[in-house]
Amino acid sequence: MKSQLHLIRESCDIAAPTATKFVILIGVVSLFSDLTYEGARSVTGPFLATLGASGTVVGLVAGLGELIGYSLRLASGYFADRTQKYWTIVFFGYGMNLLAVPLLALAGRWEIAAMFMIAERMGKAIRTPARDVMLACASDSIGRGWGFGLHEALDQIGAVVGPLVLAAVMFSQGGYQAGFALLLIPALLALTFLFTAYQLFPTPHGLESAAVKLQTEGFPRSFWLYIAAIGCVAAGFADFPLVAYHFKKVASVPEHWIPIFYAVAMGVDAIAALIFGRLFDRLGIAVLVAAVLLSSLFAPLVFLGGFQAALVGMALWGVGMGAQESIVRAAIAEMVPRNRLGFAFGLFNTAYGVAWFLGSALMGFLYDASVTGLVIFSVVVQLVAVPVILLSLRGSRP
DSSP: OHHHHTSSOTTOOOOHHHHHHHHHHHHHHHHHHHHHHHHHHTTHHHHHHHTTOOHHHHHHHHHHHHHHHHHHHHHHHHHHHHHOOHHHHHHHHHHHHHHTTGGGGGOOSHHHHHHHHHHHHHHHHHHHHHHHHHHHHHGGGTOHHHHHHHHHHHHHHHHHHHHHHHHHHHHTTOOHHHHHHHTHHHHHHHHHHHHHHHHHSSOOGGGOOOOOOSOOTTOOHHHHHHHHHHHHHHHTSOOHHHHHHHHHHHTSSOGGGHHHHHHHHHHHHHHHHHHHHHHHHHHTTHHHHHHHHHHTTHHHHHHHSOHHHHHHHHHHHHHHHHHHHTHHHHHHHHHSOGGGHHHHHHHHHHHHHHHHHHHHHHHHHHHHHOHHHHHHHHHHHHHHHHHHHHHHGGGSOO
């Protein structure tokens, strides 16, 4: 047990097998977590539509959930660095994140459903910075890109299975409420594996660092440029509830196929995370440029195309998500001091969430006014991020 308890030293210099074991175990937690909430998110757009919500409402709910969720990460990351209560924060966040999903089965109005959707995002926000600090430090000995990529790949297995479960429920005429209630099972499994991880690694000693002050001095210029670049990507990246709402409204994709399309995107996400993770460890964040160029093409295919074009568009959407959930986080760990990593994750995610909210709200409005305008906005804003990413390369470590 002693060899396990020294999991994460101050220098983050740990044995690769131990680091891999920790990353995989947390990845299994994420697998069942994503099965739960990504399964629900694959149908929340159409579900809100059945409760009487408009496209603007769907865009606002999705964006507001991300805004509140990501904004909370600033406080959560700072609190994690200052108190070192990583496991406490992680347990509380996962509990809120996971248990809000089956409660959607009780929602009879879109306002109630929106409340549970936002609560789910809040729970994820609370636990993410503390978890990412542990992953960042643990993956130092195996490569940050590979560590985050491996975690994301396991995470996305659940994100593939969850929508397929909901698709099966819909195909069998079970209804949205039955599908949400069924997701209580993977939610409880995720919490069980989380407790197992805590039992095996109860005191990650390397996470002990001096208490940080709430200030922004000391972050390099590359970090701020990076925040601006990923903010552009977030603003132009349509959230899936709006995409699913479009599929249902124009009938370009049959209703029972919508969660399957989401599962395809999540499968591509998992593969992309592994590939980009390996490339990141060799080439640095320049790899992100290729990911942005590819994913920027999803909007015209999804919103203007038919069934086949939408399927290709969702695959490209998955490429973008794979990059955002793996190498985007790994790059932060390369840019900032170890003792401020939790706050850096929180600060980055807050900016990301604000950009996501503003972009989602605007795209929801544009959808009701002009789908073509939505597509132009999405592509242009994402492409603006490319030169800014290249500028941030000057201060990053390959």
